[in-house]
Amino acid sequence: MNLVVSSAILSAMLVSIPEPSSVSAEELGELILEERSSQPIASQALRPPHILRRNPVLLLNEQAIRQGLPCLRTQWRIRLTPTGEASDTKVWWVDRARGIRSQRQIAPVDSSGACPDEGYVGISDHQSEEIDRAGWGLARYRAFLKGDEEIDYRCVAEDPPFLEVCSEVEGLREWLSQKTPTYVGISAQRVWIKIDSTSDAEITFASPHRLTIKFHYPVPF
Known part of the structure; x- marks a missing residue:
């Protein structure tokens, strides 16, 4: 495999992103997920490292839709790896091939019948x-x-x-x-x-x- 082809494959698998707090959730979704997301990204959260996980995890939440009684959404979990650059604004690597996972989640509708922003719980794929x-x-x-x-x-x-x-x-x-x-x-x-x-x-x-x-x-x- 020549260098040009190898570099193209690497750039398709790895993408650098700025500090998530400096970018909107929708922009992060477009940058990281590309065609994977079926609904607009409505919110984001960052889970810091802990003793069992050295690097932070970025959570991107798709806009929930009403699915019968509950609301249904997809949450994307993206493992972030520091680039090693020393600057005031951190830059992170995302491995598109191995660093992205998704989970479907549900939550009961709120009192108005709308989908809530919080309170979602994981669920397997079902009919x-x-x-x-x-x-x-x-x-x-x-x-x-x-x-x-x-x-x-x-x-x-x-x-x-x-x-x-x-x-x-x-x-x-x-x-x-x-x-x-x-x-x-x-x-x-x-x-x-x-x-x-x-x-x-x-x-x-x-x-x-x-x-x-x-x-x-x-x-x-």
Whole structure:
């Protein structure tokens, strides 16, 4: 492979971007994603490095669209690599081939029936009717957090720290309200919501007025 062809391939895979805070979300989407995005990029966020991830991750959120009961959007997760340039304005590399991932997300519509800006939860690719069911389950979970008396609950825990959380409904709601669910799963019988590594919730289509909360210690790796 000659140098000209090799350079063309490299430039197609790698793109440099300025500090994300200095560029609009829509501009970043056009620069990084090219033809991958199906909806306009509506917002962005930057996740800083941490002990398990040396470089920051840029989140680009497509404009959400109403999909039956919930709103549906795609979130793009872009791994940033510093170029090594020393200047007041940072410049980052994005590897288009290996540094970009996407996740579909849903959120219940707000009180006006519009798509909210926040509160989206990850979901696998499903048919439209399954997305509708997932939105229904997520809306029921959030209604419980708000104190909807039509939704009963069952709390399951075997270990002392969680038994205390389960013992009183207001304390349970307060504890859960501090968590942001990370994933919604759907089966033929139920909607399952992963809250964090120690808790999840489920609601079955056969018993739509009862939510089950389960606490457990994290699964060891």
